[in-house]
Amino acid sequence: MDWKHIKYISVVIGVTLIATLTFVLGISFGVTYEKDSFTEIIIPVLSAMGSWVAGFGALGAVFTSLWLAEQQRKNSGESLKCVFDVFVIQGIPDDSLGVIVTSNGNKPSNVNSITIHSSDSTVAMSIQQFAPSSTALPTYLPYGQQASYLLSSDFKSHINEYVNKHCSGSYKNLVLSVNTTTDSFNVKFGKTVIEHLK
Template identity: 70%
Template structure:
């Protein structure tokens, strides 16, 4: 169960418990309001409130442990920070498109491909040719390690052909995917990339 659903359930349970507690206190004081001995009602009511507070504490402890377990699971998962942009590369006459990938998760990542997708197309474009300055694919990245995949100089033509033939000429829904053995990390085409392509 994701942390989002755990939070929703916990809020619902807390609201129900507060409503029930308010009802019990209101009824107990309302029924005995006209009696002379307030202590016969007040002490049992306070005792009940103590039980409710203890129940809230137990519930909070349960949800805290669930939250910590979820955070631990997220920290131990595969995480990549991906930047797809136009770069100036020393020794290259023209600007080049490149994907900079940094591993920021505790689990190593094994990158095996990079693909281009569009919501306007049912067919993806697999990138096969990279510049000689590019990091190799496949590559394994441990925490803190980085790889830069420099696309070939003719990639601009290939992506424009893909958009023209497969995406009805629309650049709007393009995104790049960095694919590992267990996950897919998606990056939308930014304004600088779209400007470079057009």
């Protein structure tokens, strides 16, 4: 469970408990007790409310520890910044597709494959053909290092064939994945890429 879901659950639980407690106290004091008996009840009720406050404090401590653990996991893991776009390459007459990958995490990454997939399809397409000037796979990327994966000039036709055969001709949900030994980093097909393919 990630921090986003933990945050939503904690807000829902907190609001529900506060609303329930307020409603019950208001109904019980407004209907059940007269003025004389009210003073005899207020001290025990305040004691019970102290237990509720302690419970909220314990709940807050639990969620804070979960949040800190999630932040530590994010900061200590690998992270890649991936750019998938159309590039002009010297010596190649036509524009070409390329993927620029930069390691910006605390752990080095070992990029071992690049794939294309879509939610409209049950199969993914593995990229095997790169331009001669492209970085070779697999690639070891320590912090701050960058790799450029330039697709071959005829790869445009391969993507279009994949879209027509496996995605019912739809480019809408296409995603490029840069896969490491432990994770995958996804990049949606941008407008310039789709226009280039069409």
